[in-house]
Amino acid sequence: MLQENEHIKCLIIGSGPAGYTAAIYAARADLKPVLYTGIVPGGQLTQTTDVENFPGYPDGVQGTQMMEDFRKQAERFGTDIRFGYITSVEFSNDVHRVVVDGEKTVTAETVIIATGATAKWLGLESEQKYNGFGVSACAVCDGFFFRGQDVAIVGAGDTAAEEATYLAKLANKVHMLVRRDEFRASKAMQHRVLNTPNIEIHYNTEAKEIIGDGQSVTGVLVYHNQTLEERLLPVTGFFVAIGHKPNTELFKGILDMDTNGYLITHPGSTRTNIEGVFACGDVQDHIYRQAVTAAGTGCMAALEAERYLAAKEHAIV
Numbered sequence: 569m570l571q572e573n574e575h576i577k578c579l580i581i582g583s584g585p586a587g588y589t590a591a592i593y594a595a596r597a598d599l600k601p602v603l604y605t606g607i608v609p610g611g612q613l614t615q616t617t618d619v620e621n622f623p624g625y626p627d628g629v630q631g632t633q634m635m636e637d638f639r640k641q642a643e644r645f646g647t648d649i650r651f652g653y654i655t656s657v658e659f660s661n662d663v664h665r666v667v668v669d670g671e672k673t674v675t676a677e678t679v680i681i682a683t684g685a686t687a688k689w690l691g692l693e694s695e696q697k698y699n700g701f702g703v704s705a706c707a708v709c710d711g712f713f714f715r716g717q718d719v720a721i722v723g724a725g726d727t728a729a730e731e732a733t734y735l736a737k738l739a740n741k742v743h744m745l746v747r748r749d750e751f752r753a754s755k756a757m758q759h760r761v762l763n764t765p766n767i768e769i770h771y772n773t774e775a776k777e778i779i780g781d782g783q784s785v786t787g788v789l790v791y792h793n794q795t796l797e798e799r800l801l802p803v804t805g806f807f808v809a810i811g812h813k814p815n816t817e818l819f820k821g822i823l824d825m826d827t828n829g830y831l832i833t834h835p836g837s838t839r840t841n842i843e844g845v846f847a848c849g850d851v852q853d854h855i856y857r858q859a860v861t862a863a864g865t866g867c868m869a870a871l872e873a874e875r876y877l878a879a880k881e882h883a884i885v
């Protein structure tokens with residue numbers, strides 16, 4: 569049975585860099601935000617070790633520590649942070665209704681969606697074991713740690729091709745594992761990869777196991793999926809670039825999204841197709857997917873929510 573309704577000015581869904589930044593701005597603008605963390609409090613960065621590219625941390629920071637700092641800053645200005653998962657939504661162009669954990673309904677004048685995205689993994693046990701210790705789903709985030717070393721990357725689409733060429737500038741050698749006998753990437757991206765001398769492409773090749781010494785990655789056991797011949801590639805980094813899934817199931821049929829499920833916002837804005845509903849962070853960004861860009865759009869969403877409420881109030885008076 570649904571519990572009693574609660575009405576709030578600004579509801580934030582998600583506790584990654586986008587959600588917490590939106591909360592800091594919304595709280596300081598006196599919107600009295602309520603933030604639901606979802607099942608991953610702190611978001612994707614809690615799954616990694618060192619973060620070295622977020623401004624303000626000259627010595628780098630652990631992902632969990634950084635998100636703890638975000639949370640404390642959002643709390644300091646009065647954000648009501650709650651552990652809970654939004655299970656359904658009903659958006660209108662006026663008041664929006666969401667259900668938390670299938671039990672409690674909340675109505676809100678503005679909703680900021682910051683539900684992020686989830687990296688796709690191969691599903692190997694060893695991949696999880698060494699995640700953050702040589703295994704990564706983000707070349708831009710972690711490539712720097714593998715300067716002058718040999719690495720492998722899995723994937724055949726545009727993102728994989730882009731990440732492979734990015735890694736090639738830092739690493740000594742990049743082994744690119746392509747499951748089929750051809751790329752899925754555009755011709756232009758293929759051309760870039762094929763013309764990068766330190767990328768070796770292994771077609772019809774899949775990872776069987778990530779090998780390590782218990783602390784970090786020392787190699788990857790691969791096999792040819794036609795001949796089944798196995799081979800050990802001595803690498804210290806293993807990058808998975810097989811795509812991301814935006815967390816947008818909830819909004820299907822309600823909010824505009826692209827063919828991959830990313831929410832569509834108005835250009836240069838976090839506004840969605842429904843008034844008073846804003847989207848920020850990775851849930852609407854398949855290009856940059858960085859903590860700092862997520863935080864930047866979180867700020868935009870809170871400012872836009874504040875301006876939307878101010879304009880609405882003005883119209884009524």
Ligand SMILES: Cc1cc2nc3c(=O)[nH]c(=O)nc-3n(C[C@H](O)[C@H](O)[C@H](O)COP(=O)(O)OP(=O)(O)OC[C@H]3O[C@@H](n4cnc5c(N)ncnc54)[C@H](O)[C@@H]3O)c2cc1C
Nearest residue numbers: 582583584585586606608611612654684849850857858859
């Ligand atoms: C292994 C790894 C390492 C990375 N390293 C770096 C790095 O070094 N530097 C960098 O800039 N970026 C890095 N990134 C990318 C960075 O983590 C993301 O760009 C950033 O976290 C996106 O922030 P976000 O707030 O949009 O979403 P996320 O961090 O994905 O957070 C989404 C939040 O939404 C919540 N949520 C989802 N659905 C619901 C729901 N229905 N109800 C309530 N809550 C919900 C989740 O619980 C979570 O709290 C890394 C990513 C990974 C996976």
